[in-house]
Amino acid sequence: MTILWTVLGILIFAVGLLFSIAWHELGHLSTAKFFGVRVPQYMVGFGPTLWSRRKGETEYGIKAIPFGGYIRMIGMFPPGADGKVEARSTSPWRSMIEDARSAAFEELQPGDETRLFYTRKPWKRVIVMFAGPFMNLILAVALFMGVMMTIGVKTQTTTVETVQPCVIQQSEKRTDCRPGDPVSPAQAAGLKPGDKIVAFDGHPVTEWTDLSQRIRDKIGKTTITVERDGKQLDLTATLIENKVAKKDENGQIVDGYTTAGYLGFGALSVDQPLSFGESVNRMGDMVEAGVQSVVDLPSKIPDLWDAAFNGAERKADSPVGIVGAARISGEIFGLDLPMENMIGLAVYVLAGVNLSLFLFNMLPLLPLDGGHIAGALWEAARRNLARLLKRPDPGPFDVAKLMPLAYVVASVFICFTLLVLVADIVNPVRLSG
Incomplete structure (x- = not known):
């Protein structure tokens, strides 16, 4: 019976994670459509498509690897300085830039010239990119405070x-x-x-x-x-x-x-149970602690390495990934606790994942949402400065030029994710014992 409850806990977490990803992408999708950007795809997951259906101009689907999601917007990056969408180069860095630029226009259709993402005002692009993480924050706050004010x-x-x-x-x-x-x-x-x-x-x-x-x-x-x-x-x-x-x-x-x-x-x-005011205060403390945890991530790497490969003790505040969080959720439903307490703890885990998604995505680094937000803010700042100094409009900021840096950042994140995955498998964080 314990094994069945553990499996149930993992399945509940998996469903909650998929909903969190879909909820995040819904924020991007709804605001992008509101501002007139054409969105050809809305996908939950990566890899091969398991199911999809086209409604209007957007294909909605679920993919095989449930570790993220995306929406595809037309014209994420502006054309090059020569006005061309695609310009091949022998330079690997230049190729990264132009490949990204080409992908942003690969589904361009007649009439899309007025529906490109990069042509929207910077404040609109900030809203579109912020809407995804903000949806995770809304969900995290709702889940955390719901448990605080009911179960306690x-x-x-x-x-x-x-x-x-x-x-x-x-x-x-x-x-x-x-x-x-x-x-x-x-x-x-x-x-x-x-x-x-x-x-x-x-x-x-x-x-x-x-x-x-x-x-x-x-x-x-x-x-x-x-x-x-x-x-x-x-x-x-x-x-x-x-x-x-x-x-x-x-x-x-x-x-x-x-x-x-x-x-x-x-x-x-x-x-x-806490009052609404007490819950708000506790929520503020949790957000502050979450920010500090993100800041402290680099300092956790040595301990993670030792836990993964040297048999060292896995600390209770060690970072955990999706596998680790699913394992904890499964362990919760194997505890000898009243059902409402198990549900409360499982909701806390899912809320914590959503809070982490918000904080992580707000880092001002490409390919994260925060990187696109930083690019839009920089564009607004330099355009306003040019207007103040009565200089020519510098035009849209070419975020595509940062793609080599984005690949470096993505590589670092992938390596860190793999390290956490290994630690979660061989030396997991446990609730007891």
């Missing part, structure tokens, strides 16, 4: 779930007590599972973040007030220094350890 997010409370019987440094990564380990302050004070801590050192506490920080800041004897069986009870504990996990300014666990006050208990976590 795991929130630690001030209620005791477990009491650590002895003092163990968290850096040791063990849970069993050994001879010679001192009794934990929580055990010595008589703290019990089910106790709700309502005050610490004379200060009322209602949130885990406040209680956790007060514990970390305290060394020595203190009074802990708990609710037990409907009554309040004062316990006396002597907190000690211990090596514990490091936290950032938002109270989130980060890599590394630090010395702080130690009590020795595990807090009970519950699913807590």
